[in-house]
Amino acid sequence: MLDDIILLSKQLIKIPSISPLDLNCQKIISKRLKKIGFIIENIKINQTNNLWAYKGIGKTLTFLGHTDVVPPGDLVKWKINPFKPKIIKDFLFGRGSSDMKGSLAAMIIATENFVKKNPFHKGRISFLLTSDEESLALDGTKKVINILKKRNEKIEYCLVGEPTSNIFLGDVIKNGRRGSISATLKIYGIQGHIAYPKLADNPIHKSVNFLKDLINLKLDSGNNYFEPSNFQIFNLFSGKKNITNMIPNSINIGFNIRYNTEITKEEIVFKIKKILMKYNFKYKINWIFSGDPFITNSGLLLKVVKHSINKIQHFKPILSTSGGTSDGRFFSNMNSEIVELGLVNKTIHKINECVKVKDLYILYKIYKDILKNIFI
Ligand SMILES: [Zn+2]
Structure with missing residues (x-):
């Protein structure tokens, strides 16, 4: 055999x-x-x-x-x-x-x-x-x-x-x-000369506190079968390499959530959108739901x-x-x-x-x- x-x-x-x-x-x-x-x-x-x-x-x-x-x-x-x-x-x-x-x-x-x-x-x-x-x-x-x-x-x-x-x-x-959700988020600012910051709106600076809120977001406490749901950033980029005199137009953030049966994908999206609303950004977000x-x-x-x-x-x-x-x-x-x-x-x-x-x-x-x- x-x-x-x-x-x-x-x-x-x-x-x-x-x-x-x-x-x-x-x-x-x-x-x-x-x-x-x-x-x-x-x-x-x-x-x-x-x-x-x-x-x-x-x-x-x-x-x-x-x-x-x-x-x-x-x-x-x-x-x-x-x-x-x-x-x-x-x-x-x-x-x-x-x-x-x-x-x-x-x-x-x-x-x-x-x-x-x-x-x-x-x-x-x-x-x-x-x-x-x-x-x-x-x-x-x-x-x-x-x-x-x-x-x-x-x-x-x-x-x-x-x-x-x-x-x-x-x-x-x-x-x-666990289930998995990914998202790519683009937060807009206003591009400008780095020497004249008042004429621009730096998307990197303004997303720092937002990112902190995201990282500290408590989704649930887990249960007998699952550990608590977890949020991780997998990508962050903005600006152009070697261009040192420009405030960029936008910042791109990629993140993923591995979640358990204590929370639904709708609830997760709602919680993240609520944080976004708090900051009143101009943004674009694309969600990828890979499995419950x-x-x-x-x-x-x-x-x-x-x-x-x-x-x-x-x-x-x-x-x-x-x-x-x-x-x-x-x-x-x-x-x-x-x-x-x-x-x-x-x-x-x-x-x-x-x-x-x-x-x-x-x-x-x-x-x-x-x-x-x-x-x-
Ligand atoms: Zn396999």
Whole structure:
């Protein structure tokens, strides 16, 4: 079994599917799923390939994943060619080995094995795979979910294969994620000669107190599942390099808020607009809403995932909502129970990304046990 998982992982890693390209990774997967009775639907949106595949009827578990990877970075620093996977001392090296082609291989082989033994299982097993998770996430899971919603599809359980483990396979699972809002704000002043400040209005000077107010803005105190929402400035620029005698016309501020379930995006926007009003600036603001927060604090999926990890690894996983967003956020629209469980994240997106070969087998066993506990 382990040989099969390694083989499929390698087959996928060999394909340099740098986001948002899939380059036929999904073809390999759909061929296998078709063989065991899955109905296959390819949904191509612009450059992004999406795969929606399902078998059975009734309560649905969706394995959610992505076939794209981040670029390898400086090739000279890699021990191997990142797209020629190789096992070195119990570790499989290659771009995507832990994020998340290894995890895809474990999901698929767990499903094949389960379906072969239980061809008449109850419920519906499905896969939703995209190739734009690592880039803008515009034409992937989000749009497919919209299509499925329009068809009145129901998905009760969503198991995301993102690398959530810290040290040991299954030590951490994610049962929620924070939401994310970004904004680019331009505050206008009046351009002028730096020697005649009375004839100008310096946008840098006048935004200093405003920025302080933003940084000190308390959004909420967090709750049992989330830390307090957090505001961070990611960009600040104004004026022109080397021009030392001019008060600039405007200042540009970029900021991001990672927020929890205690506050809504509307409330955040309202609070920030209120501060802007206090200063009476002339400004332009552009908001980017990349995802709402979600939390799964009870239900069958969480119970089963915890049980399977405990059975196979003999420890209880830590439940976490930290880290960046994942495509799991789009399933909150479907009111699904969402749990994320995948490989160890120590080397993801790095030079020399790798996965412990044994972990691929453990993850396969856990996924298979989850299928058994939900569908038998
Ligand atoms: Zn990933």
